[in-house]
Amino acid sequence: MIHDPHWIGYLSLPLLMLGAFGLYALGRRVRPAIAALGVSLTVTGCLYIGGVFGLFTSLMRGLGDVDPGFTDGAIATYAAATADHGAYGLTRTLAQLALLGLAVQAMALWREPHIPRWATATVILGCTLFLAFWDIDNLMIVGEMCLIAGLLPISRELRRDYRAT
Numbered sequence: 001m002i003h004d005p006h007w008i009g010y011l012s013l014p015l016l017m018l019g020a021f022g023l024y025a026l027g028r029r030v031r032p033a034i035a036a037l038g039v040s041l042t043v044t045g046c047l048y049i050g051g052v053f054g055l056f057t058s059l060m061r062g063l064g065d066v067d068p069g070f071t072d073g074a075i076a077t078y079a080a081a082t083a084d085h086g087a088y089g090l091t092r093t094l095a096q097l098a099l100l101g102l103a104v105q106a107m108a109l110w111r112e113p114h115i116p117r118w119a120t121a122t123v124i125l126g127c128t129l130f131l132a133f134w135d136i137d138n139l140m141i142v143g144e145m146c147l148i149a150g151l152l153p154i155s156r157e158l159r160r161d162y163r164a165t
Helices: 003-011 013-027 032-064 068-081 087-095 097-108 117-132 137-164
Strands: none
Touching: 003 013, 003 032, 013 032, 013 097, 013 137, 032 068, 032 087, 032 097, 087 097, 097 117, 117 137
């Protein structure tokens, strides 16, 4: 069942990109260049997160079906496929651009008059925690809670801005 959270993350990536464009819509009013950099990093990182989640959803499911006689070979294959060097290490590192991009977008919103500064600081803190504890799920959830707490008031401003147009 370890692949289920990765499936949820994989299938929610379009929502993360949609949210990045929403943050860009708010941030471009105050700091357009920083907002554009942030959305570019986020979208690029989302492509690589898709690769990381795709690896885990296919690899973990396959490992669950390995014949017990091939366990040693499966473990060796898993170790080689998820080693920090090579394609996986590069893909995982580039996937972190998504969180870096969200933090940059929060920085672009710092001077937005209708968004509380604590909300942008909380998003930046959440991204920092998420990146600092990458692959440590119990600690990444703390960063995720910070992201949710900071993005709620920002989403209210996005809805208010949408209704005004």
